Amino acid sequence: MSDCRPPLASPSRPRYALPPGACDTHCHVFGPADVFPYAEGRSYTPPDAPQSRLAALHAHLGIRRAVVVQANCHGGDHAALLDALARSEGRYRGVALLGADATPASVRALHEAGVRAARFNFVPHLGGAPDPAVFDHVVGLIAPLGWHLCLHLDGAQLPGLLPRLRALPLPFVIDHMGRVRAADGLDAPAVRALLGLADLPGAWVKVSGLDRIGAGRRPFAEGIPFVRALVEAMPERTLWGTDWPHPNVRGDMPDDGELCDAFFLACPEDDARRQVLVHNPARLYGFP
Structure with missing residues (x-):
């Protein structure tokens, strides 16, 4: 039984053509569950959204490249992600979820399959902040391979995490604009902290999750000023x-x-x- 709604069956075609080589740097594959079962103890169960549907969406939108982010509902089993990367023939890269059981050999295998980052969730509904020892263990494994971290957090958490982020030996990406609240305005402390990452050379931001920062009503126009501000502040370290x-x-x-x-x-x-x-995605994820 699913407790997530499915995506729109027939999304519109963009009015504006995306440039050749455009990359969707944040998308997921879910299942199909009869081939790639969902993890025990998961915090949510989605409807199946397999690689074939993702590829069809990208063709519809005019997107050539993508970064598939391992979903919490699949836990540490990367089979669905690896299948999507293999089917892409080099057009996709991946972001893994790694834990205390990760080893140099397991990370190397993911690297050879096209994975280029590890993700940590800090948001409460996905389990809250990771164990610091696990976090440091993963950083130590992935830094030698030139990977980066993807961090999923609420904007209010960012100021408190900044000292730790500044000490990282590898780049990091803040997913979904740090889930700041559009209603709080561009001068809110969380937004100022996010924009302040422009001064940190290893910091990147994804202007994804436009719907997540506003009132949740299409077309989510209240999020546009935040995207604009981030692109202007970090033009060479912003992803979409x-x-x-x-x-x-x-x-x-x-x-x-x-x-x-x-x-x-x-x-x-x-x-x-x-x-x-x-x-930007070509540089960070190693696309030709």
């Missing part, structure tokens, strides 16, 4: 993603075509769009 199939959405289910168009409104300059959509 759909977050398909939008797990645990509480408001309107996003239309991925509208999300593409919203990014065009937030980033109207051709050069800046190409930087965020093509050049």
Whole structure:
């Protein structure tokens, strides 16, 4: 029984054509459960959203490359992720969920399959902050391979984490704009902390999860000023993603075509769009 809603069956086609080589740096694959079972003890159960549907969505949107992020519902079993990477013929990269049982050999195998980052969830509904010892263990394993961290946190947590983040020996990416609250405005402490990452060379931000920072009503226009501010502050370290199939959405289910168009409104300059959509992910994830 699923406790997540499925993505829209027929998202709109973007009004604006994405540049060649555009990359969706935050998407997931779920199941299918009869092939890739969901983890025991998971915090949510999604409807199946397999690689075939993700590939069809990207073709519909005009997206050539993608970064598939391991989902909490699959836990440490990366079989669905690895299958998606193998089917992509080099067009996808991956982000893993690693724990205390990770070893140099297991991480090397993931690297050879196309994984380039490890993700940690700090948000309460996915279990809260990770064990510091596990966090340090994973950092020690992935840093020699040139990987980075993806961090899923609530904006209010960012100021307290900054001392630790500044000491990291590898780059890190803040997912979903740190889940800041659009209602708090651009001068809120969490937003100022996020924009302040522009001064930290190893810090990146994903302008994904547009629906998650606002009131949850399409087309999520209240999030556009935040995307614009981040692109202006960190043009060479900002990434974009759909977050398909939008797990645990509480408001309107996003239309991925509208999300593409919203990014065009937030980033109207051709050069800046190409930087965020093509050049930045190519540099961070090693696309040719």
